[in-house]
Amino acid sequence: MQTAWGWLPAIYLFLGGLGAGALLIATLFEFYGDRDRHDFFPITLAGATVSGPLLILGTLLLIFDLGAGRREPWRILYMFTHFSSVMTWGVWLLTLFIPVALTYGFLEILDTFPAARQWLRDRRWLRWTAFLWDLPLRRTRRIFAGVGAVLAVGIAVYTGVLLSAVGPAIPLWSTPLFPGIYLPLMPLLFLVSALSTADALTVDILATLFARGRFPYSRRTHLVHLVLITVEALLISHLLLHAFGEGGAAAESARQIVLGQHAPVFWVFIILLAIIFPLVGHIYAAGLGWHMLASGLSSGISILLSGLFLRYLILVSGVPAFL
Amino acid sequence: MLPRWSVIPLALALVGGIIGLGVLAEPLIQSIAAQPEPTPTPALLNYRAPQSVRCIECHVSPAALQAALGEGADISRLLIRGEEVLSIHGRLGCVTCHGGTGDTEDVALAHQGLVPNPAHYQEAAQVCLHCHSNVRIDIPEKHIHTPHERILRGMREGWEVCACSNCHGPVAHGEKPIATHEGLAAYCIDCHQTKKVPSERLKCSGCHIIPHDISLDCEVCHRSTRTWSNVRLAVHPMELTGAHAELSCFDCHQRPNFMGLRNACSACHQRPHDFGDDNCERCHTPEKWRR
Numbered sequence: 001m002q003t004a005w006g007w008l009p010a011i012y013l014f015l016g017g018l019g020a021g022a023l024l025i026a027t028l029f030e031f032y033g034d035r036d037r038h039d040f041f042p043i044t045l046a047g048a049t050v051s052g053p054l055l056i057l058g059t060l061l062l063i064f065d066l067g068a069g070r071r072e073p074w075r076i077l078y079m080f081t082h083f084s085s086v087m088t089w090g091v092w093l094l095t096l097f098i099p100v101a102l103t104y105g106f107l108e109i110l111d112t113f114p115a116a117r118q119w120l121r122d123r124r125w126l127r128w129t130a131f132l133w134d135l136p137l138r139r140t141r142r143i144f145a146g147v148g149a150v151l152a153v154g155i156a157v158y159t160g161v162l163l164s165a166v167g168p169a170i171p172l173w174s175t176p177l178f179p180g181i182y183l184p185l186m187p188l189l190f191l192v193s194a195l196s197t198a199d200a201l202t203v204d205i206l207a208t209l210f211a212r213g214r215f216p217y218s219r220r221t222h223l224v225h226l227v228l229i230t231v232e233a234l235l236i237s238h239l240l241l242h243a244f245g246e247g248g249a250a251a252e253s254a255r256q257i258v259l260g261q262h263a264p265v266f267w268v269f270i271i272l273l274a275i276i277f278p279l280v281g282h283i284y285a286a287g288l289g290w291h292m293l294a295s296g297l298s299s300g301i302s303i304l305l306s307g308l309f310l311r312y313l314i315l316v317s318g319v320p321a322f323l
Numbered sequence: 324m325l326p327r328w329s330v331i332p333l334a335l336a337l338v339g340g341i342i343g344l345g346v347l348a349e350p351l352i353q354s355i356a357a358q359p360e361p362t363p364t365p366a367l368l369n370y371r372a373p374q375s376v377r378c379i380e381c382h383v384s385p386a387a388l389q390a391a392l393g394e395g396a397d398i399s400r401l402l403i404r405g406e407e408v409l410s411i412h413g414r415l416g417c418v419t420c421h422g423g424t425g426d427t428e429d430v431a432l433a434h435q436g437l438v439p440n441p442a443h444y445q446e447a448a449q450v451c452l453h454c455h456s457n458v459r460i461d462i463p464e465k466h467i468h469t470p471h472e473r474i475l476r477g478m479r480e481g482w483e484v485c486a487c488s489n490c491h492g493p494v495a496h497g498e499k500p501i502a503t504h505e506g507l508a509a510y511c512i513d514c515h516q517t518k519k520v521p522s523e524r525l526k527c528s529g530c531h532i533i534p535h536d537i538s539l540d541c542e543v544c545h546r547s548t549r550t551w552s553n554v555r556l557a558v559h560p561m562e563l564t565g566a567h568a569e570l571s572c573f574d575c576h577q578r579p580n581f582m583g584l585r586n587a588c589s590a591c592h593q594r595p596h597d598f599g600d601d602n603c604e605r606c607h608t609p610e611k612w613r614r
Contacts (some may be wrong), residue, residue: 007349011342018338036582040327046334053335113328205337264352301341308345 005315008065010313013159013311014197015058017190017240018304020155020198021198023051023101026108027149032217034139042210043202045112047280048145050201052102055155086165087309090158097151100106104144153191163314171250171320175242184316185242189235196228197307200278208296222286229303236310247321256317265313274306368453372416374425378433379408379417391430403496412495420450420495442488444478451487466532481524484518504548536580565609 004194026047035041037175110117120126121133163173164184178187203225207215215221243254257266259316281299285291326406341352381387383405388398407413418425420441427433458471477485490511493499500506512525527541544554554572556563561568575591576584585588589601599606 007346014342015338042327042330046330049331050334050338104610109331144535201334202338206334210325210330211331216507235612261353261356264356265349268352301337304337304341305345308341310351312345312349 010312012058012061017194019054020152021194022047023152027145048108060081109142118147156194157187160187172253200303269309273302371418375416534579
């Protein structure tokens with residue numbers, strides 16, 4: 001079956017989730033992780049600084065993917081005022097989130113690298129910004145982190161809302177979280193996946209590489225990540241079982257995922273790399289209190305890959321209801 | 324030990340690497356799965372409307388046709404009206420159905436490989452059936468059944484009579500024979516009579532699905548195709564005289580059926596008084612109820 005969805009939307013949904021999740025992870029450590037007692041904290045530095053650029057890249061890919069966005073980009077402006085459209089909510093979320101995330105990242109860089117701060121202060125052409133240096137840096141950073149976290153939850157959830165808004169046209173995407181109540185599962189699945197992939201990037205990989213896995217609350221962090229992986233596995237199971245039970249196009253989607261042409265991607269990149277492999281790695285890390293280099297890198301890379309493939313798989317297996 | 328500043332580029336590079344790895348790995352992993360056979364795409368109609376401008380320029384102009392064919396030649400069969408070109412099928416362009424060579428002023432070249440009747444059974448599969456492959460056998464919402472199945476079989480088996488245009492006419496040239504009963508008479512019935520098709524095909528039920536629950540020929544009751552509801556009560560079980568003669572069928576019968584109504588006054592009338600029984604005719608007549 002031909003599908004209109006492929007790699008490009010999967011990549012920008014992945015970037016959107018990862019960028020939002022990275023800021024959320026950074027914010028959690030900002031408030032609870034004793035960030036201020038350390039000069040260098042790779043989790044918050046990575047989370048805060050990559051969030052904005054990832055969202056910018058994702059947004060550019062989204063605009064490129066929209067035919068009108070490529071030919072007549074000014075037409076994107078129309079999307080700001082159509083408030084009953086899910087697209088408008090997304091446009092506003094991105095418009096507000098990106099500057100907040102960039103500012104938070106900038107403040108994190110200034111706090112981590114005093115030399116950068118000094119370099120900026122010494123620039124004559126930046127004298128007009130002198131009043132900024134009198135601001136309490138850490139408090140200002142926390143304000144941006146807090147506002148950014150609220151918007152980040154919106155962005156991470158939105159990537160799922162976007163798909164579930166397609167509604168009955170593609171039954172797999174509008175699978176309800178609870179039977180009989182129209183509360184779609186996709187937004188929660190994408191939020192959990194966003195947090196899990198961001199945790200993989202910032203904690204599993206970068207904190208292992210730059211802090212040898214030793215950071216405040218590391219055992220608790222790995223336990224939380226274990227819970228995220230388990231919840232993701234349960235949500236995927238619910239999605240597929242509900243689809244099989246519903247029959248029709250939803251069941252055809254589930255069949256393609258589990259037994260059909262997408263089965264290798266599902267069993268290798270979702271079941272093995274997103275669930276079994278990271279579960280083992282994180283049980284080990286939670287027991288030990290930190291990741292060994294091999295387990296941190298392998299768990300992190302496998303979760304990142306599986307986050308990308310989860311979105312790809314959901315997009316390509318969306319069978320329309322008329323089939 | 325990695326320098327601190329490398330956290331940021333390393334994070335971004337990791338994300339880029341993961342995306343690249345994913346895009347590259349997916350086809351390799353997918354290749355081990357059994358892929359479904361692609362649905363065969365039907366051959367497309369050879370759409371040539373833009374190349375048909377020269378044909379139209381000549382065929383709408385009596386002077387141009389006369390010049391091409393020579394003085395005194397009969398051009399009436401070749402002349403087309405401007406509005407024909409604007410019909411649904413006309414807009415497909417001449418070359419699309421009739422073939423030939425578009426975009427040329429060379430008359431001989433333009434008519435090379437021309438298909439005079441694209442609806443002929445040998446051509447229809449390449450022209451009409453591209454778009455009309457899913458022709459219906461019954462159109463129940465209009466109470467019509469059609470012999471498409473037999474016609475398509477006839478085309479496959481090479482019966483010369485089975486041309487789309489035999490019933491549908493030259494669709495791109497403004498004629499719609501099956502749109503009217505007069506057209507049907509001229510195109511279908513005359514031909515059926517000539518070819519000695521069994522007589523039941525010439526009756527209304529040859530095309531119409533009878534909506535009623537009685538198996539009478541339509542023309543037993545219906546007198547005209549123009550005023551279809553103007554019926555004559557040829558076989559009514561009770562004589563309809565007096566006030567009954569002014570009623571329409573479905574004042575008493577439940578549309579579209581006729582059976583199931585008892586042949587008794589009480590089937591329609593309610594007795595307004597206590598005396599007597601349901602046999603109204605003992606006292607009343609259809610001509611004058613108060614008699």
